[in-house]
Amino acid sequence: EPGGPAPRRVLLKLSGEALAGGGGVGIDPAELSRLAGEIAAVARLGAQVGVVVGGGNLLRGAGLEAAGLAAAGVDRVTGDHMGMLATVMNALAMRAALRRHGVEGRVLSALQVEHLTEPASPDRALRHLAKGRVVFFAAGTGNPFFTTDSAAALRAIEISAGLLLKATKVDGVYSDDPVRNPQARRYERLGFDEALERRLGVMDLTAMELCRQHGMPVRVFDVTVPGNLERVMRGEPLGTLVE
Numbered sequence: 001e002p003g004g005p006a007p008r009r010v011l012l013k014l015s016g017e018a019l020a021g022g023g024g025v026g027i028d029p030a031e032l033s034r035l036a037g038e039i040a041a042v043a044r045l046g047a048q049v050g051v052v053v054g055g056g057n058l059l060r061g062a063g064l065e066a067a068g069l070a071a072a073g074v075d076r077v078t079g080d081h082m083g084m085l086a087t088v089m090n091a092l093a094m095r096a097a098l099r100r101h102g103v104e105g106r107v108l109s110a111l112q113v114e115h116l117t118e119p120a121s122p123d124r125a126l127r128h129l130a131k132g133r134v135v136f137f138a139a140g141t142g143n144p145f146f147t148t149d150s151a152a153a154l155r156a157i158e159i160s161a162g163l164l165l166k167a168t169k170v171d172g173v174y175s176d177d178p179v180r181n182p183q184a185r186r187y188e189r190l191g192f193d194e195a196l197e198r199r200l201g202v203m204d205l206t207a208m209e210l211c212r213q214h215g216m217p218v219r220v221f222d223v224t225v226p227g228n229l230e231r232v233m234r235g236e237p238l239g240t241l242v243e
């Protein structure tokens with residue numbers, strides 16, 4: 001891995017926030033187009049790219065609960081269902097933007113949305129990937145109380161990706177919060193055990209535990225820097241490799 005190109009098949013985890021640009025909410029047209037362009041570029045290099053998209057830019061189940069909607073009957077489970085549908089909306093936008101860049105995509109949803117998406121199945125995903133289509137996995141795991149990070153771990157393992165790329169807005173995993181602690185240092189490599197033990201904010205614990213159990217390496221990198229996705233795919237050791 002160090003120096004060598006990234007594996008041919010990868011799973012990219014893109015949070016909803018990444019689509020929102022600076023504002024944090026909604027879909028920013030410039031960011032949507034830039035990210036789609038970057039995904040199109042790596043697909044053109046011959047990489048098989050699966051993408052798990054989050055939904056936090058539109059809606060979070062826990063956020064609804066916190067906003068007091070539970071009192072009106074919109075409980076956490078309903079909120080999570082809504083959150084999963086938010087990821088479907090993001091995936092549809094991503095696929096459309098990708099097409100604008102000349103690359104085909106398919107949306108596979110863990111919840112049945114039959115007019116707009118296809119059912120999520122590993123075989124179906126692999127068939128699309130083999131044809132050069134980018135596969136957007138939507139609706140997370142299909143279950144409340146999970147996150148799209150866990151869905152990313154699950155899908156990466158299901159399609160036997162060589163690497164899970166966790167796109168963030170920081171350039172890797174730090175020993176402490178680099179904003180509050182100037183002594184904090186960035187890891188170039190990090191073991192799952194240490195990441196779990198020290199609760200270093202890579203992904204949630206369920207996602208991390210799945211990756212650890214199945215030996216799925218995770219590269220945490222800064223997707224807000226234009227060109228970084230392609231750099232990672234070309235083998236540049238950006239960010240932090242957790243393995």
Ligand code: UDP
Nearest residue numbers: 016054055056061080083140141146147148
């Ligand atoms: N969600 C869920 N089950 C899943 C994945 C997501 O219920 O398997 C819901 C949950 O409400 C979550 C929302 O969808 O808050 C959006 O997902 P997430 O917060 O993971 O998005 P991200 O932070 O990546 O934008």
